[in-house]
Amino acid sequence: MIKELSELGKTIRAGKTESELVHDAIKKEPISIEVVIANDGSFREFQLVDNKLTDAEAITAKKGKARLLLDKAEEVLCYGGEKSKKKHELFLDKLSKYQELPELIPVMAFYKQNKVNGVETALEKFMSAFPDEKNRKGNIGFRIESEGNRIHEKAEILKKVIAVYETTQNALLSNSQKNCSVCGKSDYPAEDIPHGMIKRVPDGQSSGCALVSYNENAFESYDLKGNNNSSICTNCAKTYVEGLNWLLSAGNEISIKTKKGKDKKEFRYSNRKNFGSDTAMVFWTRKNKKVEEIDYLEAPNPADVARLIDAVASGTERDGRYLEPDQFYSCTLSGSAARIAVRDWIETSLFDFRRSIAEWFQDIAIAEYDRDSEITQTHYARLYDLARSCQRKNSDGSYDKDDPSLARVATNLWNAALRNTSPPWWILAKVIQRARLDGVTADRAALIKLILNRHISGGDIMITEKIMEGSRPVAYICGQIFAKLESIQYAALGDRNAGIRERYFTYAMTSPASAFGRLFNLNSKHFTKLKSDKPGLAVTLDKELQELCKDVDIYCFPSAFSLEQQGQFAIGYYHQRQLQFSGGK
Numbered sequence: 001m002i003k004e005l006s007e008l009g010k011t012i013r014a015g016k017t018e019s020e021l022v023h024d025a026i027k028k029e030p031i032s033i034e035v036v037i038a039n040d041g042s043f044r045e046f047q048l049v050d051n052k053l054t055d056a057e058a059i060t061a062k063k064g065k066a067r068l069l070l071d072k073a074e075e076v077l078c079y080g081g082e083k084s085k086k087k088h089e090l091f092l093d094k095l096s097k098y099q100e101l102p103e104l105i106p107v108m109a110f111y112k113q114n115k116v117n118g119v120e121t122a123l124e125k126f127m128s129a130f131p132d133e134k135n136r137k138g139n140i141g142f143r144i145e146s147e148g149n150r151i152h153e154k155a156e157i158l159k160k161v162i163a164v165y166e167t168t169q170n171a172l173l174s175n176s177q178k179n180c181s182v183c184g185k186s187d188y189p190a191e192d193i194p195h196g197m198i199k200r201v202p203d204g205q206s207s208g209c210a211l212v213s214y215n216e217n218a219f220e221s222y223d224l225k226g227n228n229n230s231s232i233c234t235n236c237a238k239t240y241v242e243g244l245n246w247l248l249s250a251g252n253e254i255s256i257k258t259k260k261g262k263d264k265k266e267f268r269y270s271n272r273k274n275f276g277s278d279t280a281m282v283f284w285t286r287k288n289k290k291v292e293e294i295d296y297l298e299a300p301n302p303a304d305v306a307r308l309i310d311a312v313a314s315g316t317e318r319d320g321r322y323l324e325p326d327q328f329y330s331c332t333l334s335g336s337a338a339r340i341a342v343r344d345w346i347e348t349s350l351f352d353f354r355r356s357i358a359e360w361f362q363d364i365a366i367a368e369y370d371r372d373s374e375i376t377q378t379h380y381a382r383l384y385d386l387a388r389s390c391q392r393k394n395s396d397g398s399y400d401k402d403d404p405s406l407a408r409v410a411t412n413l414w415n416a417a418l419r420n421t422s423p424p425w426w427i428l429a430k431v432i433q434r435a436r437l438d439g440v441t442a443d444r445a446a447l448i449k450l451i452l453n454r455h456i457s458g459g460d461i462m463i464t465e466k467i468m469e470g471s472r473p474v475a476y477i478c479g480q481i482f483a484k485l486e487s488i489q490y491a492a493l494g495d496r497n498a499g500i501r502e503r504y505f506t507y508a509m510t511s512p513a514s515a516f517g518r519l520f521n522l523n524s525k526h527f528t529k530l531k532s533d534k535p536g537l538a539v540t541l542d543k544e545l546q547e548l549c550k551d552v553d554i555y556c557f558p559s560a561f562s563l564e565q566q567g568q569f570a571i572g573y574y575h576q577r578q579l580q581f582s583g584g585k
Contacts (some may be wrong), residue, residue, distance in 0.1 A: 009239030025165030027058035027400035032138020041109025061194035112222035115261025188233035192226035196241035204335025247282035265545040276407035287387035312358035369581035475565035
């Protein structure tokens with residue numbers, strides 16, 4: 001995984017223009033405040049900067065370090081008293097290593113020769129000018145009052161930073177010729193330094209999380225210290241961090257319409273999908289090309305899906321685009337304090353990826369009656385909606401954001417969609433639990449169908465998109481019978497606050513023998529009333545019920561249904577309901 005992330009980082013670098021390329025020793029950093037000083041080091045004023053990015057010394061992690069000429073108020077001004085003293089000393093130590101540069105003469109005077117009019121005055125003004133913590137959190141840089149460029153941006157400063165970096169790298173390389181575990185080369189040293197922080201990880205620290213970090217003795221071996229245990233060279237460390245940061249943040253702002261018809265700006269990620277509040281999935285190809293089929297999982301267009309399924313079935317998907325030696329990658333991430341938890345890793349060819357997507361839609365296809373158009377259509381559920389069909393609800397009907405099942409189900413379904421694998425049985429238990437409480441929706445029926453068919457073994461019967469004819473599982477027929485009994489109750493009594501679905505659905509799904517005894521007893525009463533009020537309809541519904549009952553021995557219902565049979569029951573119930581909505585029997 002790290003190797004492919006590193007290759008992605010190199011691809012991103014290769015796509016940059018010459019003006020965008022930055023040396024490994026230099027990094028774009030935000031700046032919020034300028035300390036404007038005179039040539040003699042005297043403090044003049046603070047100038048606010050609108051969080052612009054500036055070229056500065058690259059530091060992979062701030063712990064125990066300071067950045068040259070650009071840092072927080074604690075480092076630059078010793079803001080915070082004794083607590084910031086150590087940080088301020090680190091900042092001054094860094095300056096002393098570059099003090100021979102003429103560009104730093106005013107800054108050194110600011111801290112030493114003209115200290116009273118310099119740093120002491122600046123700290124006093126800073127405390128009164130920025131009482132709000134939010135406004136003083138950004139980086140602070142230096143600028144001479146008569147000049148336009150900031151001191152840390154001057155060419156001579158940047159050249160010196162690069163020279164020091166390269167000298168350090170060469171020294172490390174000469175002391176160790178160990179090959180990198182990612183690229184297999186010894187062109188760059190493997191150091192015991194943080195590889196860099198990954199930002200925008202769900203549930204992670206706002207300052208970033210580490211993907212690779214050996215920060216305790218228990219993680220170390222073979223007398224290696226810290227990140228030397230990973231044997232990842234400095235170049236691969238930087239490129240994999242750049243690649244993963246790009247995946248988590250790449251996208252663009254689009255305009256969408258709100259429910260009230262107003263235009264609203266929304267950021268749309270291009271290589272990332274969020275699963276709940278604590279999990280995100282990122283994806284890419286080796287050549288970093290867009291694969292449109294990935295969007296089908298979240299916004300399935302029936303026409304596009306039909307074309308994809310036909311192309312795969314006929315073999316025409318083997319066009320030039322997918323004969324290229326390209327691979328599709330996906331990893332699912334969550335934050336865990338300062339670390340990243342990798343929940344899943346997928347690597348597959350583009351050809352197999354496309355075929356898996358086609359088979360996914362075939363397996364989740366379910367018939368649904370559209371009341372507006374009054375026709376039965378094939379429903380292709382969004383992957384996120386399938387996962388949400390398992391999510392717990394609050395008493396007011398809203399989804400419970402604290403239910404962790406959403407991200408877990410979505411991760412497993414994503415894996416099943418791309419690898420053409422079977423989702424775990426616990427998801428079936430979860431969706432059936434929600435079906436008992438909230439009903440069998442099209443999304444729940446599609447998810448149950450997917451799980452049952454992908455776990456099918458010899459002798460089992462495949463669940464179809466529409467109502468099944470001929471040989472059917474007993475549990476499936478029981479679901480159909482329950483739906484017919486429900487329609488008879490509705491015809492006889494109309495809407496009820498608590499009909500047989502609310503009172504007996506779970507009972508019939510788990511213990512059919514005892515449940516259907518009571519249901520048929522109730523049905524006889526409903527039928528008597530219906531026969532009195534609507535004799536023609538009573539005869540029709542009774543014939544339809546008898547037609548269903550002939551395929552199962554109603555005097556010998558099973559005493560209990562297994563989890564798999566409960567899923568068959570739910571599908572039989574759903575199919576029968578959709579058929580009745582459309583005017584069928």
